[in-house]
Amino acid sequence: MPGFDPREPETYWGLFRREARLTAVRRGMAITVGDPKRSADGLAVDWRVDLDGHTTHYTLLRWDDIVAARFPRANGRRLLEVPALWWRLIRSGYLRPFRREARRFARVILGVHLIYLFLVVLSLGVAAAAIDLVPGLSGFWKILTVPVLAYGILALLMRATRGKPFYVAHLVDDTAFTHDHASGADTRMRARLDAFASIIRGAEGRASEIVVIGHSSSSFLGLEALDRVLVADPEFGRRGTPVSFVSIGSVIPWITLDPRATETRGALARVAASDAIRWLDVRAKWDWLSVHQRNPLSASKLPAPLVHRPVAIHVRIEDLIEKRIIARRKWNLFRMHFQLLMSSRDPEAFDYVAFVAGAEPVHALIRRWRDVTEQPKGRFIAESPED
Incomplete structure (x- = not known):
């Protein structure tokens, strides 16, 4: 298997x-x-x-x-589901025994999710900086355009880090499957x-x-x-x-x-x-x-x-x-x-x-x-x- x-x-x-x-x-x-x-x-x-x-x-x-039905997931699903998963795991007291018993493996999983968080923040930052360079764009249209552009940037970053050495998409989606299987959500x-x-x-x-x-x-x-x-x-x-x-x-x-x-x-x-x-x-x-x-x-x-x-x-x-x-x-x-x-x-x-x-x-x-x-x-x- x-x-x-x-x-x-x-x-x-x-x-x-x-x-x-x-x-x-x-x-x-x-x-x-x-x-x-x-x-x-x-x-x-x-x-x-x-x-x-x-x-x-x-x-x-x-x-x-x-x-294949779960990997790779759409970035929109990850943005919604990853924070919800880790909120559940942290509240349940999972994190401390996981870090103690798994050690290096835990560092890999937690590290990959921190990289994912960094990519999300980076996408928003780059999108906001790019929008600032567009003359005449402000107010409502600026607020609307930043997340749309950031979503596209994040999609490119996730594709770039899907393989070695980071395997961000793979390990983030694998983590979600593991805990969805554990809880019966999948x-x-x-x-x-x-x-x-x-x-x-x-x-x-x-x-x-x-x-x-x-x-x-x-x-x-x-x-x-x-x-x-x-x-x-x-x-x-x-x-x-x-x-x-x-x-x-x-x-x-x-x-x-x-x-x-x-x-x-x-x-x-x-x-x-x-x-x-x-x-x-x-x-x-x-x-x-x-x-x-x-x-x-x-x-x-x-x-x-x-x-x-x-x-x-x-x-x-x-x-x-x-x-x-x-x-x-x-x-x-x-x-x-x-x-x-x-x-x-x-x-x-x-x-x-x-x-x-x-x-x-x-x-x-x-x-x-x-x-x-x-x-x-x-x-x-x-x-x-x-x-």
Whole structure:
């Protein structure tokens, strides 16, 4: 399950195929990635991965259409909705625990919204200065013209800062979606999660194992989908097909600290308490668009998690890409956010393609990593939930 991304799902297939070629060369593996096929209902894109004789059926669960309906939003909607959202969050007491538990991620989100505020003020200032230069324009017409011109300037500024290095429109709209989903103001994702739950549940008994992977915003949406499966079928995962959940670039506390996110907090608590679902949290301290400092249950103010719920591993950026590339990419926040979905230069380090398509089952890897306290230098670091 991808994050808040309006791109066509075949984009992810292309990324996977490209990185599979790199993994094959770096690890001396024979990897074949089949062509993507959309499901009849359009909710999924499937492809087959063959790695050294082992076959993985990879399904990307789509919600890019829901993202595209919200990003990019019209500037008029942002001007109305952003102040209302932050007024609600500040009044609810959300801001202090968010800054404490999310730290760098909170600085990014708050910083982007301050940039947005600066762009609004700048647009008004430039418009007012420009109108002052127009001879004979004053009074009512001046008051009327300034906001109209400022709106046009703001539209240009938002377009200019939509991509790297600021991603203002993307992160402002992503924040709005997250908290609208938390509060129930936007219900479109609920029906989609029901459909995802049916797809996941339907794989039981037909596969040797089921692995649900949630990247970025799907770290909490994946939990909600699995929770729907457990509610419909409490014996899911206990009939011989191992089930695992893997969160990558997690932002779970971003939503669960919202007082209105009762459904998401409930899903987090129930999935974390289920011994039928193994959970691996892949973390990266160099990823500023993820929340990686603490166990997501503790950070969400939920009761102390069971031991190794989730099993957490930290991946070093030096294991994935060369230092010269790190220097060039480190301020491209979205590129770094996707790095854990890519091939690693170190053949012994965490590699996404080898992880999901390798011969060793993911549930067995999670069990093995659960008992690891530290890997040798140049590898990932595993930790207990209390760290």
